[in-house]
Amino acid sequence: MLRRVRLLRQVRLNSNVPGRPNESGDLEKIPKHSNVSSSGSIPPIKTSISNMLAKKKVEYNPEDNKEGVTYEFHAPQSPLEVRSEQIRKSHQASKWRKMLPSLAVGGALIWGFYAYNYFTADKKEAIPDLLLPDRFLPYLVSFKYQVDQDHYLIELTRKNRGSILAPHQQLFDGKRIWSVEIKQPEINIVRNYTPLPLYVAGIDPDTQEPHLRLVTKPEEEGKFVLLVKRYDSGEFSRWLTSRKLLDEVELRGPVVEYKVPYHPLDKFPARPQLQPLLSKIQPDPEYPENIPKPETWAFYAAGTGVLPLLQMLYSPNPPKGFINAYVSLRKESNLPSQLKTLNYFAEKCGRAKFTYLISDNGDRLEAKHVSRPQLPNFSGLMDVKISEEVYRQKLLAQKRQEVKNQIQGARIEERPLQEEDVIPKLDIRLQPQNAFQQFSFFRKQPPQVYPSFAFICGPEGFISYVSGRPNLNNLEQKDTGDLSGLLKDKGWTLSNIKRLI
Template identity: 25%
Template structure:
């Protein structure tokens, strides 16, 4: 799946710097025409008023509320009628991470968003939406008012959860890339306690403390981490602390980016250290191929590249790079969302 939550398919940029002005104008016109006329899933999928929510068509949803969190994010609640909730149970219970696509009706473009708490029995979904300067759908969503209609399609499953596959799951996110991990927290991590044996770690980075997730998310995460540190660990990182975050005094908060030392600290905290390793370090990789640990990474592409290496062609996983490659992770131990 493309990077969450406000990026979809990559945009192609045509360069005609050496073309004559007239030729460049014709080519630019052709590109614009191709963009709007070339068949595209988001523009060709029909809208259904009566069929249950599905990836094959758009379903009208009603914007229930839109709450400003900071200068560029909003917490938005959508609702679909109860009879449009899929009856197969695919949206309830412990499930994989999933998302929906939201369509900008003005320019017929869609982008993926992850419902923070899935969908409840009343058909409500909560989205944390950032309006990027060049993000068409995010800015369009920010302009919508309660009771207006918004077309969505889905669910689209992103990652399958298997309780017995991993001993440890480390989630690393930046910005609104935390949304799939919060959904996993809500649907798997918290409900499965104390029966699950898997240990989870969430390392999240924001530019400033005011850019951290809204209190409705942060309170749940920090409270759970304090009460169940044996099962869930939380590390919050900001490039600069503007003093606006209530969590600034907690031991989960650090100033600085998620770097090699920060990740190593969390994944080695339970590994017995000999006096030799403490004094001189170890030449062995921190993550052996036999270790049943999985890293899930989601956020802006530069951050994903720095942590896990860039995506491959057409948003395929590509080889492991960045920090996780330095730690010795294999491709089987890393998933870029």
């Protein structure tokens, strides 16, 4: 059809005929083989073309095309249509390709989040330690409770504790007394406070009093409790007790103030830790008799000065000996009731004896509360040899007595059978289920033993009254203050006391 239209258009332009041949008869008048000059005559038409044009015209009906064959030429697609068709085919090819844009956007967001945290995070948070002795680390005030008018119970938690907690880190150990240094950034000073291995497990909805629990597992490390007394004239105590929940404070430590000397019993299993229930405290292990006995201590404290003693008693691996504690308080409310309950458990297990001296009731530490010192059970290798020799002599004496009894009962007179001869007595040895049963029913109460070492902790006036004023003004930070007060009158010396400031 296009060829025919083009030919007819040429005929109209190159001829002087004003009209257009619309009938087949007009086409037949054109000569098939005529010589046309180059001046504008019509070129000759081939026979095949004229035959094709002479055929009868039939109107095309699409319904007659049963085979679905078409002879029409469609227009080419535009670039936009070609691109759309390519995208459609690519989406139909694979489902994963549909998710690629979403995955790319999600990955970019995650990378951006971690990159932001990496470049903007505080460098202190990269430290995996709970405490460092030479660097301040951030802690958060996770709980605060006012015990009475002057005392506050504050729980501190290591910042980002969940992400840095390591199972091998253990802050509390009954073999040492330690404290932490807290920095006041406004005036750039530090103060030492003794933490307790406790954390807040819940709150009483009526009284808002915390339910304290002992730190007994590695995953519970990174939290501890401070008992702080607020002084009206103390800038630091007023700043610390005014901290609100989730306020950040910086701590450094641990600062070891006293380490328990070595004892041969350290090679044997440790004494079990206290528990919130008396029936849950495991019994003490049995120690051999040929080893020197554990030491007995005396502890004279006033106010919050009792915290170093409580730290040792509440920590894992508590002291194996016995402690006589004399605690001077202005009011009974100065010490939280839950701490008194734990002290009562320690008494019932034979680990300590607490004597509370309340100033409002007229009680005061006097000379009758201070006993004379005795020599320590272990001071070197010679004491181990002495203990072994004493134990050997004890076994020899028992053996001599057994032999003597056998000689005296060699001749046994004939007698009728008795009931005990037919049914022998059974040797039933009951084992204690907890430390309370062990101390109350299975272990004989030891005689009164004088202490071999004494601790003094409290305000400066109390320490001077009991043992004299300490002096740490030397390079070794060793206490060289003169001994005086109640302890000097009883025969104590600087070698068997420790003044905790």
